[in-house]
Amino acid sequence: MAGTALRGRLTWQVATVAALTRETTSVCTIGLEPPDWPGHRAGQHLDVRLTAEDGYRAERSYSIASAPGERLAITVERLDDGEVSPYLTEELQVGDELELRGPIGGYFVWEPNDGSPLMLLAGGSGVVPLRCILRDRLRTGSDVPARLLYSARTLPDVIYRDELGQHHDGVEVGYTLTRGQPPGWTGHTGRINADLLADAAWPAAANPVAYVCGPTSFVETAAAGLVGLGYPPGRVKTERFGATGGT
């Protein structure tokens, strides 16, 4: 239930890297085995901490990619000027130790007993917590209708492409490609806008709940667009990132 999460102390623990899966040229999924994971809800994130030999530390937050009950995993996109993501996507090896704590966040969360149609809007690696929601929906046998609209630069930039391509009853996955389309592309093209949303989103009358995750500019446009379609602001949950981006 909202508001009851996370009153206990979140202690750091040392997980073992159990698997590394290359998702795209710049994105990697890291399977983790922490000694004492308290469980999580779909949409939450965790903190990772790296420590250099001289004691210098860096911390970052990453969305959890795995559904509750599955082996814990995060999906990390390499940022060219990043400090932690290049290490996680290129240096890290199976068997390494990785310090983490979590789960964190109780608002951008989906509960399997929520009967509302799901409108999921992903910009780039913002698909990670939404994939977690879709997997949780599937694992728990929820039959709420779900739509994912995923904005990516090009088709090879699509994370979880094979998984999202599998058919599941009640799930519709659509793409918009912003920087180039393969020959014969029949999906959407260009950045998300009001017209595209009017075409792709559940009507507000269906009383959907929306989860929007991506870079700030994507989230601003997508969330405002849904409100413009009549979604109450309280039914549009957002998670923005752009840690090194401009304003």
Added chain:
Amino acid sequence: MSSPVSRGFRGLRRAPAGQEGRLPPGQYLTDGFPVLSAGPTPHIPLADWTFSITQGGETKKSWTWREFRAVPDEEVTRDIHCVTKWTKLDTVWRGVSVDTLLGQVEHDAPYVLAFCDGGYTTNLPIEDVTGGKAWVAFDYDGQPLEPEHGGPARLLVPHLYFWKSAKWVRGLDLRDRDEPGFWETYGYHMYGDPWREQRYAGD
């Protein structure tokens, strides 16, 4: 607990020489200005905007935008620290000191709950919003504050994690008890001192 060394990790250590002491534990420097909000950005016409000081359901004092902007303001330059790990040095704001606003009412409340368009709230001890520590800011870097950064006005409490600097702030509710606001209800720390790394409940 002692942390294991992350094999092969060195880090970028972006803090300029001599400035390392301005970076709280677990934070990294950014030149950008990231945005974090739980929902859509509200857009309120200035004609409908008010800032109120309330207590027990009563409005003790309220300013329209025009009245608020007639209150003496000041420029402040501070480092800001977001719980999502970024720190931005020397940010320049213009705003009205909360001392000036609270000085207009009589009260002895030990806490405030800031309230905002969009339903966001955050709790603060009165001593953390008085004594020259907090402002209601309306300009950032010489320009009117953008809606996505909390415009037309946001709270600025730079010595605490930045979620305490509530965007789209519309007033302060005087409280006898320290009751959790929005993020505090979802597991974030009640106080949020970046220098003690009080990110989450129990830190």
